[in-house]
Amino acid sequence: xxxxxxxxxxxxxxxxxxxxxxxxxxxxxxxxxxxxxxxxxxxxxxxxxxxxxxxxxxxxxxxxxxxxxxxxxxxxxxxxxxxxxxxxxxxxxxxxxxxxxxxxxxxxxxxx
Amino acid sequence: xxxxxxxxxxxxxxxxxxxxxxxxxxxxxxxxxxxxxxxxxxxxxxxxxxxxxxxxxxxxxxxxxxxxxxxxxxxxxxxxxxxxxxxxxxxxxxxxxxxxxxxxxxxxxxxx
Numbered sequence: 001x002x003x004x005x006x007x008x009x010x011x012x013x014x015x016x017x018x019x020x021x022x023x024x025x026x027x028x029x030x031x032x033x034x035x036x037x038x039x040x041x042x043x044x045x046x047x048x049x050x051x052x053x054x055x056x057x058x059x060x061x062x063x064x065x066x067x068x069x070x071x072x073x074x075x076x077x078x079x080x081x082x083x084x085x086x087x088x089x090x091x092x093x094x095x096x097x098x099x100x101x102x103x104x105x106x107x108x109x110x111x112x
Numbered sequence: 113x114x115x116x117x118x119x120x121x122x123x124x125x126x127x128x129x130x131x132x133x134x135x136x137x138x139x140x141x142x143x144x145x146x147x148x149x150x151x152x153x154x155x156x157x158x159x160x161x162x163x164x165x166x167x168x169x170x171x172x173x174x175x176x177x178x179x180x181x182x183x184x185x186x187x188x189x190x191x192x193x194x195x196x197x198x199x200x201x202x203x204x205x206x207x208x209x210x211x212x213x214x215x216x217x218x219x220x221x222x223x224x
Contacts, residue, residue, distance in 0.1 A: 032211070043116070043202050043215030044155070089155065091213075099168050100145075100213060102155040 002027050002094050004103040012109045013080055021075040021106045023090035029068045030092040035075050038087045038105065047088075048075075080110045113138055116205050116216035124222045130191040133219045137184050137205030143167075144186040145213065146178060149200040158201075161186050190221075198223045 007022035023033065032051045036044035050057045050066045050073065057064045063076040077084050087105040094101050117136045125131050137144050146158040157170040161180035178188040184205075190197055200220050204213035 034212075036215075041200075041218075041220075043204070043218050044213075046212045046214065049211060099157045099160065099170065101157070102147075104154040 002030070002092055002101050004090060004092060004101060006088075006090060006103040006106045008106060009104070010107045010109070012111060015080060015082060015110055015112050017080055019077040019080050019084070019108055019110070021088050021090075021108065023073040023075065023103055025071050025092055029071065030094070032093060033064075033066055033073050034091045034100070035062075035064060035073075036089045036091060036102075038089060044089055077108075082110045082112050085109045113140075116203060116214050118201075118203055118216040118219050120219060121217065122220045122222075124224065125193050126224050127193055127195060129193050130189060131193060131221060132187055132189045133201055133203075133221075135186045135188075135203035135205075135216060137186070137203075138214055141205035141207055141214070142184050143206045144180060144184065145204045145206070146186070146188050147202045147204065148172070149202060149218070150198075155202070158188065193223045195223050197221065 003026045005024045013019050032049055034049045035047045037047055038044040048064045050064045061078045065074045087107045089102050089105045091100045091102045119134045143162045145160040147155050149155045159178050160168040164180045175191045180186045200218045202215050202218045204215045206213050
């Protein structure tokens with residue numbers, strides 16, 4: 001089955017800097033990869049989806065890259081703000097099991 | 113459109129009891145997935161229902177079961193509760209392709 005690793009459980013950065021979160025996976029390459037944001041006590045919220053034939057995707061201050069050779073996705077938040085503080089989860093679709101597998105998440109704290 | 117709703121939001125039970133959680137998906141969504149989230153294991157897939165049929169199941173014991181009604185609303189049941197069942201139970205609905213999952217706020221279950 002697919003294994004997903006997200007770098008460091010916690011990441012602290014200064015406001016205004018770029019936050020970079022990593023998602024590594026083993027085994028097969030998924031058809032797509034998703035990133036979600038989760039605030040304490042709430043359900044995850046979908047942010048971005050990137051397909052295997054796409055290198056990069058952008059949405060406002062968010063950017064996702066997908067390297068199927070390295071089996072890695074990078075998630076960037078530019079000009080970070082304290083309101084960006086949350087846990088960010090990556091998720092892959094396991095086509096054989098037909099289910100989404102989530103990483104354990106990275107807790108991002110943006111310090112004012 | 114109204115989002116995914118879950119009831120109840122909080123629940124306290126004792127070991128050995130059973131519990132039923134409810135999820136109403138976004139209008140028009142026929143797929144409902146259930147997840148268990150704990151600090152140690154992260155987000156783990158329980159099962160998915162589509163058009164009243166269980167389409168996929170994760171690695172959980174038979175004490176965990178679910179169903180879906182003709183209006184796409186779903187319930188999950190946990191029988192003979194154990195302390196380890198304490199978790200945030202999340203349901204998510206999608207249009208059927210799993211490309212974007214819309215999560216509800218979750219039901220926080222505490223088993224004493």
